[in-house]
Amino acid sequence: xxxxxxxxxxxxxxxxxxxxxxxxxxxxxxxxxxxxxxxxxxxxxxxxxxxxxxxxxxxxxxxxxxx
Amino acid sequence: xxxxxxxxxxxxxxxxxxxxxxxxxxxxxxxxxxxxxxxxxxxxxxxxxxxxxxxxxxxxxxxxxxxxxxxxxxxxxxxxxxxxxxxxxxxxxxxxxxxxxxxxxxxxxxxxxxxxxxxxxxxxxxxxxxxxxxxxxxxxxxxxxxxxxxxxxxxxxxxxxxxxxxxxxxxxxxxxxxxxxxxxxxxxxxxxxxxxxxxxxxxxxxxxxxxxxxxxxxxxxxxxxxxxxxxxxxxxxxxxxxxxxxxxxxxxxxxxxx
Numbered sequence: 001x002x003x004x005x006x007x008x009x010x011x012x013x014x015x016x017x018x019x020x021x022x023x024x025x026x027x028x029x030x031x032x033x034x035x036x037x038x039x040x041x042x043x044x045x046x047x048x049x050x051x052x053x054x055x056x057x058x059x060x061x062x063x064x065x066x067x
Numbered sequence: 068x069x070x071x072x073x074x075x076x077x078x079x080x081x082x083x084x085x086x087x088x089x090x091x092x093x094x095x096x097x098x099x100x101x102x103x104x105x106x107x108x109x110x111x112x113x114x115x116x117x118x119x120x121x122x123x124x125x126x127x128x129x130x131x132x133x134x135x136x137x138x139x140x141x142x143x144x145x146x147x148x149x150x151x152x153x154x155x156x157x158x159x160x161x162x163x164x165x166x167x168x169x170x171x172x173x174x175x176x177x178x179x180x181x182x183x184x185x186x187x188x189x190x191x192x193x194x195x196x197x198x199x200x201x202x203x204x205x206x207x208x209x210x211x212x213x214x215x216x217x218x219x220x221x222x223x224x225x226x227x228x229x230x231x232x233x234x235x236x237x238x239x240x241x242x243x244x245x246x247x248x249x250x251x252x253x254x255x256x257x258x259x260x261x262x263x264x265x266x267x268x269x270x271x272x273x274x275x276x277x278x279x280x281x282x283x284x285x286x287x288x289x290x291x292x293x294x295x296x297x298x299x300x301x302x303x304x305x306x307x308x309x310x311x312x313x314x315x316x317x318x319x320x321x322x323x324x325x
Contacts, residue, residue, distance in 0.1 A: 005165045008117075012186070026118070026120060027120070029128075031161065033160070034115075034157070034159035034304040039152075039157050045157065051246040059156075060117065061115050061116060062116070062125055062158050063114065063115060063116075063125075063126065063127055063139065064091075064114050064119075064126055064158065065092070065093065065099060065114065065116075065118045066089060066090060066091040066112060066127060066140055066276075067091045067092070067110055067114075067142065067227070067274075067275075
């Protein structure tokens with residue numbers, strides 16, 4: 001099974017999985033996250049089009065409390 | 068005299084509150100929300116981090132975005148590149164382009180790296196961000212950041228989370244004298260009198276987090292900070308009396324009984 005690195009951890013995924021599907025599978029609201037794939041920002045409007053590939057490095061971030 | 072007309076402007080936004088407050092270090096979301104409300108703040112800072120799948124109540128789910136303008140920061144960034152990368156992601160989250168730029172130079176003191184801050188500010192301004200940079204209380208750095216096009220300068224009072232208060236009021240005064248953009252004291256305020264002093268010096272606003280979150284009773288301190296800032300601002304506008312080293316009687320000297 002192909003594997004990506006999600007926030008620093010290995011994360012297996014089914015071939016053909018899109019960014020939108022990944023975000024949904026994590027139980028996240030796409031409006032509350034931003035995604036960077038291999039250091040490139042993935043615009044939210046393209047989540048459903050972009051298919052993940054083996055070895056992708058993803059950062060999925062959100063806002064937390066901070067000063 | 069009412070203060071309702073004593074507004075200030077930040078990048079086209081008209082603001083009444085001169086307290087900008089952080090959302091970190093509180094016990095829970097409930098306490099954060101209560102303190103934000105009590106502080107009267109209209110702008111609140113937030114940090115950007117990897118999603119924690121164990122946390123269910125995302126900050127964006129509970130914060131009232133019609134009431135607060137979110138100001139994403141770059142806390143924890145040590146290079147211009149990291150800060151720029153963080154804020155590009157923050158912008159992708161659909162927040163307005165107002166950002167707090169902080170590039171830290173040292174993990175022990177958390178003092179800013181002005182060189183990296185200037186570098187990041189240049190990139191961010193070129194990309195259309197409205198940049199509010201945190202920096203040392205150095206009039207020269209503040210002048211450079213203003214000349215580049217930053218929307219405000221945010222010199223520190225003292226190291227982040229130190230609660231030491233304004234360590235160099237003379238520098239803060241010099242920064243205020245030269246600036247044509249808002250001067251926001253950011254970091255190091257410990258209690259309400261520190262905030263009042265910042266306002267009495269003529270600062271436009273004060274940004275704080277730990278002073279409220281780590282008070283014994285955060286909610287009460289949020290109110291104290293709100294009031295301290297209002298008091299300091301009024302004192303600044305009123306113009307303090309001249310100081311003198313000898314006494315000056317307040318009661319008439321004539322008409323004393325004999």
